[in-house]
Every structure is written in C-alpha cells, then in structure tokens.
Amino acid sequence: MYKYLDELEAKSIYIIREAYNRVDPMCMLWSIGKDSTALLWLVRKAFLGRVPFPLVLLDTGMEMQEVYDFRDNLIKEWDLNCINHMCPPEEDMDQTLPPATRSAMRKTEGLKSLLREHNFKGVIAGIRRDEQGLRAKERVFSPRTIDGNWDFKDQPPEFWDQYKTEFPEGAHLRIHPILHWTELDIWRYTQRENIPCCELYFARKDKKTGKMMRYRSLGEKNITFPVESPASNIEEIIHELETTNTSERAGRSMDKETEDSFERLRAAGYM
C-alpha cells in the first residue's frame, strides 16, 4: 500500500542514523502528536526496535488530558525513556506578544532551559515543510545559535544528503528527519504501519452544538481548537485530506495573530 512511502521512510531513517552518528548527546522532542509519534516509529525502525536517546516532552501543563494519557500508555507499552521537562510560567514571557504566541514562547523557553540543563548538542524535531511557509524554508540539519536563534537569511547550503554536522561550542543543531513528508503522507503511513495515535484526532460529537468535531493538529488547551469534520477513523481522515482545501494549522491561533507571529516565534527558537 502506498509504495511511495518506502522512499520517504528510507530517507528519514538515513537522516536519523546520520544524526545519531554525528551528534552526541542528542534528544528527540516528542509532542505526542501524530507527526512526532510517526517519527518515533521511524527511530525504532532505524535502530531495530530501540530508541537510543531520550525523548523529551516540553510540558506546559496545558496539554489535553487525552494527550497525557496517550503518552503514559505508550511509554509503558514501548518501554520509552521520556524526560518530562516543565516550561517556565506564562508570566515570565514577553507581555507584548499576543496571547497564543506568548503561550508558544513558553515552549521555546522550555527548550532553552532543557538544552542548558542537559547540554544536548542536537535536538530531533518532527516538523514538516508543508505545515507552514516558514518551515518550508528549513534545512534537515539546521543550526541554532547558543540562544536558540535561527538565522534564516544565512542558512548553510545542504545538498546531496551531505549535512553540516559540526559547530562551534555552544551552538546546537535541530534535526528534521520528516521535513519532506506531508500531512497526508503521515496519515497514510500511520495507517499502513498501524502506528497508535491520540483519540483527539478522531471526530466526536460536540455536546453543545451537536456537530462532529476533531483536532487536526494537537496543541495546548487554550490555543488549539477542533475543526468541524465527520472523520472518525484514519481511513476517513485520509479521505478528508485528499479532498480538503483547509490548512492543517487552521485550529492553531498563534499562526494568525499577526502576519509575522510565527516568524517571530521561529527566529527566537520555536520548533
């Protein structure tokens, strides 16, 4: 089924193994969403069932309960080593930012304190080019300054699967093994490989309105909203995506607050 996924999968495995060989110590951000869970599956493929580096949840305490439950089950079932890293409180954020962007900034700051604490040289993240215009500009091995800043105007060249993996002391690398996948690819792969995913992605009847609603993208309680959709299983989600024109992050308010909210977040070190 979907033979083309083999090519995407092989490319991701190659990148993951390359990162593991070149970057040490390293961790992987696991947001518990569909992308990073599919990525986790690819990591297990790369290391023949193992996960040879820690997983990290940047926890704001604001994830939905279903997300926490899903995480706890999978940690048990797959015997995972997961660091639950608490992000600094919202009061500490730049108060000039709009509320949802401010909330996302907590994760950015959480990531910085994680790096300080564990001295990680590399962070694997499950972002994709098709999610957002800015992410489309990303490199597979993407350098960050010591403050986590991203210099998108002067990125290193990257071609022929040869990556820039060495950096001066203090900088760190973001590694993006599923950059070349699309939302639809992820769902087709999740279906094909039978990868577990959080129940929030499937449509449920909203008690107030009676409408069928589901989350297309998972984020914190206060800044992520379900969209109207009848898709209540993976097959229906795939069918929906094959025909929709609505963007994936439609339920994410931080992307819309101002024209450049997301850009400001990314430049400051957001995923």
Add this chain to the structure above:
Amino acid sequence: MSAEPAIKIVKQDKAKRKQSTGKQQLRVVIVGHVDHGKSTLIGRLLYDTDSLPEGKVEEIEAICKRRGTDVVEWSFVLDAFQAERDQAVTIDSTQIWFSTDNRDYVIIDAPGHREFLKNMISGAAAADAAILVVDGAEGVQEQTRRHAYLLHLLGLQQIAVVINKMDLVNHDTEAFENVSREVREYLGSIGVTPRFIIPISARNGDMIASRGESMGWYSGKTLIEVLDSFENAALPVSRPLRFPVQDVYRFQGKRIIVGRVESGILRKGDRLMFSPGNEEATVTSLEVWPEDDDKVEARPGEAIGITLDQRLFVERGHIGSHTKNPPMLSNVFRASIFWLSQKPLKVGNSYKIRFGSHEAMVTVQSIDKVIDTQDLADQSDKSEVKRNTVAEVTLRARDLLPIDPYSDNERLGRIVMYQGYDIAGGGVISMEGYADQRRRKAPKSENIHKVEHLLNHDVRAKRAGHRGGVFWFTGLSGSGKSTLAMAVEKALFEKGFSTYVLDGDNIRHGLNRDLGFSPKDRSENIRRIGHVAALMADAGLIVLSAFISPYRADRRRARAAAGEKYNELYLAADLDICEKRDPKGLYKKARAGEIKDFTGIDSPYEKPENPEMIIDTARQDVETCVEQIVAYIERQVALGDLSDDGKDKEQVLDYVV
C-alpha cells in the same frame, strides 16, 4: 510593474481540488534570472491546479490591498517571510506541493539573486527536472546562464524552458523565436538540449494549465503537459552494488552494519568486499524492524542493516561492493566543482571532502580550468577559485580512496567540500587520465606467478636439524607475550635451534613504518607480519611473534599465510591482572583517555576459539610457562617422519587449562 489590469480571480469549485495521487512525486526546481517571474509562475501553478489552501487567495488579495496595489502578486504565496516581502526577492529555496491529474509534484523555488547561489544549489541538487524561466522582453541574462550551467553540472537532464511575460511583448511570435534562439545557442554550447521551450504568461495564466487565447500561434504543449511528460529518475538497479557503511551497531551481541544501498542490489548470501580495506565476507542476514525473515534483498535507496559471517574491520566510510565490480582505488582524481565560500579555493590548500559516508582530506594539486559561465571562456588566473565560480581541479589525498567517477555512479561520483565547519563547495568526480590503483594495493594480476624453489622445506629442515614454524603469541597487553617470547627464544637458541622473535617495535620501526594505529592500519600491520613470519618459517626458522593481534580475522589470515606451520599460543591472563601489571604504564594512560582504541579498554580483544595452546600466565610463573612452551615447540619442529604433518594434537590437550 506591468500595465495589465488586475486579474479577476474566479472562485473555483472546491470539489475540483486535485487529490494527491499517492504515486511517486516529481521534484521540479524553478530557476532563472532575478525578476524573470519564478515566484509568480509558482503562485500561478498552485492556483491553476487548485492546490492553494482555502482562504489563501483572499489572504493574498488582502495583503496586496494593504500594500496599496490592486494587482494580485502571485509571488506572495511563497513569500512567507516578512523580510522577503519587503525586499521583494526570494531569500531561500522553498518547497511547495501540488498535484495534477497524473502525478504529485514538489516545486523547489530557487532564488535568482547572485549571493544566494548556495540556496539555489541546495534546491536544484534535489530535483528530478528543471524549469528555466526567461523573461520574453529581457532575454538571456547573467543568472540565466549561470543557473543553466549549474543545472548541467548538477546532472539535471530534464529541462523545460519557459519564455515568460509574453504579455509584455504583445504575445509576439517573433519575440518568442528570438529569445528561444538565444537560449538554445547557450544551452547548446554547454551540451544541453532543452526538451521544450514554451511561451507563457504567468501573470495571466496562459500556456500554464490552460492555453489561453493570446498565443494561438503556439501549437506545443502547455507547461503542465510538459511536466506530466517528465519522468522520475530510474533507480540504478543494474549498476554495480555500492553500499557505503553509515555506522556499525552492536545490539545484543549482533554486529550490524548499517547503510544505504546507493546502486545495485544487495542480497542475503552475497559475497561483499569493503573498500579501501579490501576485506571480504558473506552477508548472513538483512536486518530490519519489525523483524522480517523474508527480507532477502535491498534495492537502491533502501536504508538497511546487514550482518556478516566474519568479523571484518568495517567502519563508517567503507564502501561495500560485490567482489567483481568494486570501486576504483586512487589517491588522485579530477573534479568539476562549484565554489560557495567567501574564502577562495587555492592550490596547496587542504579541504575535507565527503562522498557517500566516506570522508577524507584532500589537497588541491592544481586548478586546471576556471570557467566564466557567461562566455564559457577559460580564465587565465588559475591561482584560485573565487566564490560563486565553477572550475576544474585536481585533488590529491594521502590515502587511497574508493572512487567511482560520476559517469559510472551519479550518487557516489560527487563530492561535497568543507572548509572549517562549513560546506564550501561541491562537484563531480572524473577519473579521466588517472588509472585505478587497486592493483597496487592487492596485486591480483595474472602476470605474477609463484616462483618454484629448487629446494623444499624438508631439505632445509634436514640441514638445520629442525623444522621451521610460526608460533603466534596472542593476548592482552601485559599478558606476557614479549617476556615469554624473549625467554623462549633464548632457551631454544641455547639448545641449538635457529629462532627469531618478531616484536612490535622492531617491525614498526622498519617494515611497517608507514602504518599508524587505526583499525585499518592495525589490520595491515598484522597482515604483513603474518606473511613475513610465514616466509621466515619456510626458510627454516622458528619464528616467535609477539603481538596483541586482537582480532580473529587477522589471526586467521596469519594462519592462512603459514599454513600448517602456524601455531596459536593464547596467553590467558584476564584484564584485571594485566592492568595491575601494566609494565609500560599504558593502561593508566588509556584509562585517562590519553590513548584511544586501547585493547581491553575501549577496543575489543577476541579470545582465540581454537588455539593450539593456552598458557595460564596469570597463575604460573615465567619459568613454568617457558618450559611448557619450549617443550611444545620442540615437539612441533622435530624432524621425525618428514612426511608427517607434525602436529601433535593429543599433547596439546595437556596444556589446555
């Protein structure tokens, strides 16, 4: 800005949006001179194929209004960065997905600004096909030539040229013909034949998805029809196998060599050779997860793991092949390169290069050509290659590299060059004028014949009064190899035997002066000693060799060289005891990290599985050990019946602890 009226946006029926086909994608790079309309073309392609997300068209309209223009700027679709909108140029390569009825596409937008060449290469290097955008009014410009030349250097074969902004030249057929001729002439001069030249108007959407009404004189394909006619690159299955080693994992006692098959097919049971070490072994399994016993072959592109039937020195960078068609070995090669670094490439400078997973240092021996992409003239100044230029250079490495020229293998025949931490350039390898040096490394020439001696070993043995033999002492550092070998030599000599000790230092000072302590060099060190010992034994000497020789595979080769004259003596003393003895203070240094790859500490020792003799040097004193060994050797080298093979298996058992 054109004087064209604002485009009317017709609302599309949502149900019409193309479904992603689930087939293999075609990656298309769009290049061309700045302001020739690349981003506009992409915006238009997305719009015409109904690939824009809901609300995007309205969003763009709103942005255009805010910026005080009624004309829809399709390029805003891509310009996700605030900074870009302000500068009105595309900063980085961007990837965008769309689908036609036939196929899924990824468009890679490459910027036209000169200083952003590295981004253009980052984009174009990943493409299956290219669209070269040329302004119908301006014609071929500097970037048009440069980009076309780079497409050629990057090996792109499927190129479509679009002559854009036909609306600005009144859709004139003559204007189209003139620019077409100009493009054809330049491309022809670099050996590129464009598959299609299409007149378009990206702004109005003519000849992109639909033909429009303005250019009835053109009877060729629209751009979408052209794209649909392009093909994905065929997998190089019929090329010789190349399996560059990416890493070696040790999981649950298994040693798994991981990598990606770059060409050919790798099958379970295949005999593989790893270059440049040239060691061979057989593939015993293909390792994937979840486990799959039916997985018996891997094709180009697959990232897999394998296990071998022997423990070879295989490490990241080695290239696995079949024994028949290995890569060439050479320490010198030519490359056509593009240079991206601020600091020019200079003759005599050294750079790190990578191809596949192989990394090496090379020195620029000469700059043979510096090419001006404008007129393709060879520049007279050949002392350096400046940023954003292309050149032909000769590179020399210290060691032999496993090389495939680009003409034989597109994936491994290209190098990336590093300067400090940064990727500074790249290029494709040519071996023109240079020979494969593999023979020098492993003379398999049919012109070398073993010379038959007129004297045989028996005659020599009779004269000496004893046979020759190799007595191979192996064990950890501090297990007593040198001490015992020297004492045994003295004892044998005093008894009238001709004997000689081969020890680390006396060999490394002379014969093996060129070898270091990398796994590869260590292996070569032992290989040479094995052969020297065999020759000396054949000459009638009792050779005592005292080397850690930690790997079974190396000892197996030494045994193969000396044949039945080989005897393995395992000095059994465990690490604790050896480390306590530490006669040369080496363990201390290894523990402190001053010595790397020290056997027993951070490098393995593989105990002999079936040694001729095991000596317990932990519990016995030196005298007892010497007595045992001398007694054993005397029996092995005794003349006895010269037709007998001489090995005394029953006696050996006495010494097995």
